Amino acid sequence: MKIVVLVKQVPDTAADKRLDPDTLAVDRGAVDGLINEMDEFAIEEALQLVEKHGGEVTVVSMGPEDANDAYKKALQMGADKAVFLTDPALAGSDALATSLALAKVLGTLEYDLVILGSEASDARTSLVPALLAERLGLPQLSFASKVEIEGAAIKINRLTDYGHDVVEAALPAVVSVVEKINEPRYPSFKGIMAAKKKPVDTLDAAGVGIDAAEVGWAGSRTKVLDATVAPPRAKGTIVSDEGNGGVELVEFLASKKFV
């Protein structure tokens, strides 16, 4: 079975993120980049499926030239090879344009399954999985907390507002996973060494047939008009419970008219 996992490099969630005042895009230079956490669950799921059913895992990432930590991490965890799409023409792509570019890359690959994280922690739009399924004309198996494959059939539990749905489809399919699905492995020393020798195919937009007018700033169908930093939250009152903490808490709630 051939599995493609999509991974995105994002600014460290723990760091203070900001928008670049000139481009109004996420300022990726300001803080360290690393793999979107949720994508580690996608890689882990792919590795487990391949361990069970055989096959190989190709990791695909799109980002600025130096955004190579995400796919490297995937290779260290055990993915077999990487495809990295990078091109100045892609800068400024919104979710719609990103999904178009990723769909073009997938068009050059053979696969039975595409696995994504269900959300990237930077912009948090959670759009790419559905957009990609729509563009590829493949079944959308999103918010998966469990994946089972039998022959050419796939079945997932899809977490919903009310519980979950059991969803079935035929391969190939697009699956996005939630963090409940597994426990991502840490790369072993051996894995880290082996990753250095794994093939990385670096592509530009023209190389996969992307029309530059359809991506980047030019091709995006949304535009950020302005950005302001919100005033920081005022510092709160913190008290130690000396036996009366509950009552004091209610005093506070009453002062705010919640009680």
Next chain:
Amino acid sequence: MSEILVLVEHTDGDVKKVTLELLTKARALGAPSAVFIGSGFEKAKDKLAEYGAAKVYVAESAELTGYVVAPKAELLAKLVTDHEPAAVLVAATAEGKEVAGRLAVKTSSGVLTDAVDLNLVDGAFVAEQSIFGGSSIVHSAVTAGTPIIAMRPNATPPAPEAAAAERVDVEVTLTEAAKLARVVEKVVVPKGDRPELTEAAIVVSGGRGVGSAEKFSVIEALADQLGAAVGASRAAVDSGWYPHQSQVGQTGKTVSPQLYVACGISGAIQHRAGMQTSKTIVAVNKDAEAPIFELVDYGVVGDLFAVVPQATEEIAKRK
């Protein structure tokens, strides 16, 4: 006035509060037409009329809900083509955003998610979005196609204004591509009488500090005194103490209530991502160094099993 489509969120005709918020917002910007997909329109009709839906496009075919979201996007795409609305509003729920995304591809339109406000500026729809956990505010516009906007629950106070809610039946012949992901079983976790998490004015959440499923009764008791919804951290959910639909955070729900009370929750970045924009934040935690205290308006350093029941009792006394 230009038509604005509002996709109704409902359970068998029970209309969710967020839909009333969207109708209220749409009224300020144009003439709202609701889009009702699934069964139960008769039950929903009065609510939709009360909140100003002039028209309701009704599509009751069971086929539309038997597959993962694609049929809903197909139906909306048909309505967009037939009626050329000025914009399409959906709730920024997990499924709402998926429908919005697929509709955007089908209609070559821009899509904006997690809007907390929406205005017409020189004829263009401009969404306000609160990003990076509320630390930055941006305004964005759709520059091509029909603006598709996913709006956060609790962003607009719902206000009634009667309209006809005239029923217009719509039918769509689904393409095969819309029927690829079949829902073969729906597993519904019974939810009690408490308010819906994303809609509640007050949310009381418990984390690993609660210690067990049984002891969540301490959190529930406070929630009930406050008329609040109950939330949970991932640690509490993954321990099996509370159902996953209650998870607040990056992979759970984003809540923005008037008051958020975090009990036995450390305040990890992924949890904060789901509650940081709450108006007032209160925490009870025995560790004075817990990061949640960086966010609070009021914090009590102490054992939640002492503080929370005492607070519950005190509120009861004051009633």
